[in-house]
Structures are given as structure tokens and as C-alpha cells.
Amino acid sequence: MIEKKQTTGIRSWPEDDRPREKLFREGEHKLSKTELLAILLRSGVKGQSALDLAREKGVTPIY
Numbered sequence: 001m002i003e004k005k006q007t008t009g010i011r012s013w014p015e016d017d018r019p020r021e022k023l024f025r026e027g028e029h030k031l032s033k034t035e036l037l038a039i040l041l042r043s044g045v046k047g048q049s050a051l052d053l054a055r056e057k058g059v060t061p062i063y
Contacts, residue, residue: 009044010038010044010049010050019035019036019038019050019051020039022035023035023039034054034055035051035054038050038051038053038054041053041054
């Protein structure tokens, strides 16, 4: 059985830490590739935020 980390949703985070708000405030060049992927995913699943899922998938740079 795979153990999932217990996280709280991104909505419960301070606004300064949320990827979408950071995108609007600072622009896409200030976000990590993981944060950008989390925005594209839009939502997580039970027990994992979109950012957790993005980290789990891993992001390989595109050259």
C-alpha cells in the first residue's frame, strides 16, 4: 500500500505562496516549472495538492 502525505489544499496557503496568484503578481518568469505545471493541473486529488502532484511527476527542462 502506498502511503500518501497529508497536505492541505493550496487555498489554505497564504496568497503570497499560491502559484496562480504569484503568476498574476510577478509573471511566469518568476515561477518554477513545478509551479507552472501545478497551474496547468488546476486541482489536486484527495490528500495531494496540484503542487504535490506536479512535484511527484517531476519536470524535465525543455531546451
